[in-house]
Amino acid sequence: MKLILTIAWRNILRHKGKSLVIGVILFTGAFLMTVGNGVISGMAAGIEKNIINGFMGDIVLISDAQKSDNILLNMMGSSIEPITTYKKIKEILDAQPYVRRFLPVGKNLAMLLDENSATPGYAYLLGVDFEQYRKMFPDNFKVIEGGYPAPGRRALLVPTFARDEFYNFYNIWFLPEGGTVIKANLKKEALADIKSLVVSTSVIMMGMTSGINTSTDIRFPVRGIIKYGALNQIFGHFCLVDIESYRECLGYFTAADMAAQVPKEEKKLLELDGSSLDAMFGGTDMMVSDSSKAPRTIRTDKTAAKTAEDGVYNAVFIKLNYGVAYKDALARLNRALSDGKTKTRAVPWNKASGPMGGMALIIKSALFLFVMLLFCVAVIIIVNTLTMSALERASELGMMRAIGAHKTFIAGMFLGETAILSAVFGGGGIIAGIAAVRFIPLLRITTANDMLQLLYGGSFFNPLLSLSDIGLTALQLAVVTIIAALYPMRVAVQITPLDAISRD
Amino acid sequence: MNIIEIKELKKDYPLGNTIVPALRGVDLAVAEGDFISIIGPSGSGKTTLLNVIGCIDFATSGSVKVGGREITALDDRQITAIRLNKIGFIFQTFNLIPVLNVIENIEFPLLLMKKSAAEARKRAEKLVEEVGLKEFTAHRPAELSGGQRQRVAIARALVTNPDIVLADEPTANLDSVTGASILELMRRMNELEKTTFIFSTHDANVLKYARRIVKIKDGGIEREPVAA
Numbered sequence: 214m215k216l217i218l219t220i221a222w223r224n225i226l227r228h229k230g231k232s233l234v235i236g237v238i239l240f241t242g243a244f245l246m247t248v249g250n251g252v253i254s255g256m257a258a259g260i261e262k263n264i265i266n267g268f269m270g271d272i273v274l275i276s277d278a279q280k281s282d283n284i285l286l287n288m289m290g291s292s293i294e295p296i297t298t299y300k301k302i303k304e305i306l307d308a309q310p311y312v313r314r315f316l317p318v319g320k321n322l323a324m325l326l327d328e329n330s331a332t333p334g335y336a337y338l339l340g341v342d343f344e345q346y347r348k349m350f351p352d353n354f355k356v357i358e359g360g361y362p363a364p365g366r367r368a369l370l371v372p373t374f375a376r377d378e379f380y381n382f383y384n385i386w387f388l389p390e391g392g393t394v395i396k397a398n399l400k401k402e403a404l405a406d407i408k409s410l411v412v413s414t415s416v417i418m419m420g421m422t423s424g425i426n427t428s429t430d431i432r433f434p435v436r437g438i439i440k441y442g443a444l445n446q447i448f449g450h451f452c453l454v455d456i457e458s459y460r461e462c463l464g465y466f467t468a469a470d471m472a473a474q475v476p477k478e479e480k481k482l483l484e485l486d487g488s489s490l491d492a493m494f495g496g497t498d499m500m501v502s503d504s505s506k507a508p509r510t511i512r513t514d515k516t517a518a519k520t521a522e523d524g525v526y527n528a529v530f531i532k533l534n535y536g537v538a539y540k541d542a543l544a545r546l547n548r549a550l551s552d553g554k555t556k557t558r559a560v561p562w563n564k565a566s567g568p569m570g571g572m573a574l575i576i577k578s579a580l581f582l583f584v585m586l587l588f589c590v591a592v593i594i595i596v597n598t599l600t601m602s603a604l605e606r607a608s609e610l611g612m613m614r615a616i617g618a619h620k621t622f623i624a625g626m627f628l629g630e631t632a633i634l635s636a637v638f639g640g641g642g643i644i645a646g647i648a649a650v651r652f653i654p655l656l657r658i659t660t661a662n663d664m665l666q667l668l669y670g671g672s673f674f675n676p677l678l679s680l681s682d683i684g685l686t687a688l689q690l691a692v693v694t695i696i697a698a699l700y701p702m703r704v705a706v707q708i709t710p711l712d713a714i715s716r717d
Numbered sequence: 718m719n720i721i722e723i724k725e726l727k728k729d730y731p732l733g734n735t736i737v738p739a740l741r742g743v744d745l746a747v748a749e750g751d752f753i754s755i756i757g758p759s760g761s762g763k764t765t766l767l768n769v770i771g772c773i774d775f776a777t778s779g780s781v782k783v784g785g786r787e788i789t790a791l792d793d794r795q796i797t798a799i800r801l802n803k804i805g806f807i808f809q810t811f812n813l814i815p816v817l818n819v820i821e822n823i824e825f826p827l828l829l830m831k832k833s834a835a836e837a838r839k840r841a842e843k844l845v846e847e848v849g850l851k852e853f854t855a856h857r858p859a860e861l862s863g864g865q866r867q868r869v870a871i872a873r874a875l876v877t878n879p880d881i882v883l884a885d886e887p888t889a890n891l892d893s894v895t896g897a898s899i900l901e902l903m904r905r906m907n908e909l910e911k912t913t914f915i916f917s918t919h920d921a922n923v924l925k926y927a928r929r930i931v932k933i934k935d936g937g938i939e940r941e942p943v944a945a
Contacts (some may be wrong), residue, residue: 215834216825216828219817219821220814220816220817223816223817224816226816227815227816608812609812609814609815612808612812612814613814614797614800615771615773615800615806615808615812616800616801616805616806616825616826616829616873616874617797617798617800617801617802617826617829617830617877618797618801618829619794619797619829620793620797622829709773710773710800711768711773711774713812714764714768714773714808714885
């Protein structure tokens with residue numbers, strides 16, 4: 214081994230030019246691989262922080278009647294099927310040791326109505342218990358105007374992105390109750406036309422489902438304007454509303470309704486499959502009541518119901534304990550839900566989030582492919598250079614074979630040369646990459662673009678490297694070294710003593 | 718006792734669609750400790766014969782025994798082991814390993830044989846002294862003259878105590894004085910180490926050093942004049 218490494222090292226020094234070419238490739242490849250792995254890790258951490266920890270958990274529980282797993286960013290108008298078995302679900306989830314926390318939510322589309330506009334606008338509503346929501350997703354948004362709803366209060370929180378969209382649509386600038394216009398928060402267009410700015414502290418909404426349009430328009434007083442910590446252009450579509458108001462808006466049973474006598478026609482409506490339009494209009498006893506009334510203002514007193522859990526939800530967001538085997542947990546949970554006859558199923562977050570999860574996967578895959586491409590380019594160039602080197606040294610290699618060197622010695626010598634280059638230059642590249650990954654966050658490269666935020670792993674570019682990432686890069690480098698040395702080794706060991714003599 | 722026994726050795730080389738016979742049925746026996754010169758014009762088959770004896774090239778047909786062992790049916794690993802343990806080579810162009818110095822070049826075959834570094838160095842130092850290069854042990858081949866390089870090659874060929882040393886035109890690239898000194902050295906080493914030497918040449922001036930001369934022409938042994 215010492216002899217092999219001695220010859221390999223001296224050959225590297227003897228062929229400085231070639232060694233430098235290979236070394237630079239290895240250095241650059243290792244550097245980019247390290248940074249690439251850092252970006253992938255940063256992105257994975259960012260996804261975990263922003264989407265899993267900050268918006269929807271690891272697993273989402275949806276109704277069995279729900280055709281598509283994508284419930285978060287689904288097509289306009291396609292409604293999310295209701296879940297009416299939450300009490301059972303809660304019992305099941307409480308009994309699962311791998312479940313850290315969960316949050317039942319209502320999620321559907323609502324139509325925004327304005328007396329002065331013929332065309333309605335739309336917004337997603339996320340109906341939640343605010344106290345539970347804060348425990349589930351602490352600090353995932355900031356209230357920039359107004360305030361956070363007091364426990365048990367009914368409220369609507371409008372994200373900045375949704376407020377901007379509403380302004381584009383209605384030319385109305387929504388403010389929280391008792392709030393004033395803050396110029397710094399105004400859209401440029403609104404600021405330019407501030408004298409004629411129309412403001413409002415309430416939003417009229419009508420919940421939408423594909424099967425049922427509630428006949429009740431709800432006037433929501435705006436309690437606060439919020440900004441999500443990251444992915445504001447995606448999460449900013451979702452207005453947060455207390456679950457009881459949400460249910461009223463969507464025409465679902467509220468907890469208060471559950472305590473009261475349920476009207477016969479509403480009971481039938483709830484029993485309907487969302488797609489059974491024919492059945493809904495097939496009988497006279499199921500017609501909903503008159504809708505030509507003034508918008509109902511939601512009750513602002515404390516939630517009257519015995520318990521909100523009695524009512525209808527559309528999904529349950531679930532966070533798993535750290536280190537839990539994801540697929541295993543998903544399978545176990547689905548078995549438990551099925552055994553409990555909850556008529557629900559558990560789906561992974563990336564399926565439930567639709568294009569957002571898909572985009573994250575695509576970006577991650579693209580980065581991975583980029584790193585793989587670097588591999589291939591590095592391998593091709595190194596293979597080419599080493600093969601040329603082997604052929605140029607045919608006389609020397611053939612002579613070694615003639616005086617008794619076995620093929621394994623020649624192969625070892627070539628592998629040794631590549632390994633030394635890899636260790637020196639590739640190791641240097643990894644160290645430089647680690648330094649770059651540590652340095653990049655200090656630059657605070659920020660972006661407001663959501664796709665870049667997915668790539669950045671947050672609102673600023675924050676690649677991360679763990680010891681296992683560095684180990685992975687070293688392993689990748691070792692694989693590159695071995696793959697790159699294989700063909701030149703083969704060429705070298707096939708050189709015979711006769712080849713050496715023939716060349717002379 | 719014969720160290721080499723060759724019977725009906727034929728070697729053909731394909732050249733496009735034609736077959737070029739290089740050796741046409743050679744019979745040769747070499748006694749242990751002999752000092753033989755194979756002579757003949759260019760293209761007569763001298764190098765091919767040495768290559769086949771040295772397990773560098775393979776016979777098309779016939780029998781070649783080295784140290785009593787038939788070598789024509791051995792695999793690469795066995796052939797390499799014979800080259801390492803039984804045969805020493807001296808090439809025309811002083812093929813030394815350019816990145817190793819004199820002493821490292823000489824001990825190289827011993828390290829391939831897995832001898833200890835100390836043992837290899839001791840043996841190499843003895844030989845470097847015998848070939849008169851004691852002061853050049855740390856020099857690399859590029860820092861040596863042609864004659865000095867050939868001396869290193871001789872020392873390297875002998876370091877493993879081989880049964881046979883094969884030298885293909887060892888003086889071809891040397892001036893006459895240096896060439897004579899190399900042949901003197903080979904002869905001395907033959908006497909000292911009792912190693913069989915076979916060298917090829919087409920230089921009539923070097924024949925006086927051989928104890929036996931084998932003349933080869935058109936791929937066959939013509940006659941064996943008695944040497945001095």
